[in-house]
Amino acid sequence: MTYGTGRDTPSSAALLEARGIGVRFGGVRALDEVSLVVRAGEICGLIGPNGAGKTTLFDVLSGIRRPERGRVLLDGVDITRRSPVWRARHGVRRTFQRQQLFGQLTVEDNLVVAQEWRRGAGRAVTAARRARAAEVLRACDLGPLAGTCAGVLPVGRARLAELARALADPPRLLLLDEPASGMSAEERERLAAVIRRLAAEEGCAVLLVEHHVSFVMDLCARVVVLDLGRVLAEGPAEAVRADPAVRAAYLGAGGMRSPS
Numbered sequence: 001m002t003y004g005t006g007r008d009t010p011s012s013a014a015l016l017e018a019r020g021i022g023v024r025f026g027g028v029r030a031l032d033e034v035s036l037v038v039r040a041g042e043i044c045g046l047i048g049p050n051g052a053g054k055t056t057l058f059d060v061l062s063g064i065r066r067p068e069r070g071r072v073l074l075d076g077v078d079i080t081r082r083s084p085v086w087r088a089r090h091g092v093r094r095t096f097q098r099q100q101l102f103g104q105l106t107v108e109d110n111l112v113v114a115q116e117w118r119r120g121a122g123r124a125v126t127a128a129r130r131a132r133a134a135e136v137l138r139a140c141d142l143g144p145l146a147g148t149c150a151g152v153l154p155v156g157r158a159r160l161a162e163l164a165r166a167l168a169d170p171p172r173l174l175l176l177d178e179p180a181s182g183m184s185a186e187e188r189e190r191l192a193a194v195i196r197r198l199a200a201e202e203g204c205a206v207l208l209v210e211h212h213v214s215f216v217m218d219l220c221a222r223v224v225v226l227d228l229g230r231v232l233a234e235g236p237a238e239a240v241r242a243d244p245a246v247r248a249a250y251l252g253a254g255g256m257r258s259p260s
C-alpha cells in the first residue's frame with residue numbers, strides 16, 4: 001500500500017531513485033521490482049523482517065551488487081553500472097551492519113583517512129583534514145575520544161564513530177545499516193540529533209535501515225516497508241505504523257517489535 005506523501009515530506013526532486021530493482025540468489029528472489037525515491041534533506045526509513053532484502057538493496061544502491069533488473073539514478077542520471085568508489089566520491093556513503101572502523105587507528109585518524117581520496121598533500125592539507133575531523137567528532141559528541149584507538153571503543157561509541165567517519169567528507173546521501181544496534185538510549189538520542197541536523201542543515205538525504213522500530217518511526221517522515229523482496233507499504237510513518245499488512249508481516253499483532 002502506498003500512502004500520501006505526508007506533511008513533512010519534502011517536495012524537491014529525487015536525489016536517489018531505484019526503479020524496478022530485481023536481484024536473485026539462485027531460487028531466492030531477494031528483490032523483486034523494488035522502486036523507491038529519496039530526496040535531498042529527507043530522512044527515509046527502510047524496515048522489514050529478517051531476509052526482506054534491506055541489505056541487498058543497500059548493496060545495489062551503494063554499487064556493491066549489480067542488479068539483474070532495474071536502474072539506480074542519482075540526480076536523474078543512471079549510475080547502475082558505476083562502482084562503489086565512484087558513488088562514494090559523488091557523495092553516496094554507507095555504514096555497514098558489522099562495524100568497519102580501522103581498529104588500529106585512533107578515532108581521529110579514521111576520519112582523516114576518510115578524506116584522503118581527495119587530492120592534496122602537505123601540512124596545510126593535513127591540518128585542514130584534522131580540523132574537519134575535530135569538527136565532526138565534536139558534532140557527534142566524540143571529541144574526548146579523538147585520540148582513542150578505535151578498536152577499544154564500546155559498541156555504541158564505535159557505531160557513532162563510524163557515522164562520524166561517513167560524515168568526514170560531507171555526504172549527499174547516507175545509507176545507514178542498523179546504526180542504533182548496540183546503542184544505549186542516550187547514544188540513540190545523540191545519533192538521532194546528528195542525523196536530524198545533517199538532513200535539515202546540510203540537505204543530506206538519509207536512508208535508514210533499523211530494527212529498532214520506534215527509533216525509525218520517531219526520526220523518519222517517510223517509511224518504506226520491504227517484505228520478501230517487495231515493497232509492502234510506503235508513506236508517512238503514522239500511516240505505515242497503522243497498516244494492517246505491515247503489522248501482520250513485521251510489527252506483530254501486539255504492536256511494535258521490541259528493540260533488537
Ligand SMILES: Nc1ncnc2c1ncn2[C@@H]1O[C@H](COP(=O)(O)OP(=O)(O)OP(=O)(O)O)[C@@H](O)[C@H]1O
Pocket residue numbers: 025028029030048049050051052053054055056057
Ligand atoms: N550472498 C547471498 N547468497 C544467497 N542468498 C542471499 C545472499 N544474500 C542475501 N541472500 C538472501 O536474500 C534474501 C534477502 O537478504 P537480505 O540480507 O538482503 O535481507 P535483510 O532484510 O537485510 O535481512 P536482515 O534484517 O536479517 O539483515 C534472504 O532470503 C537472504 O537469505
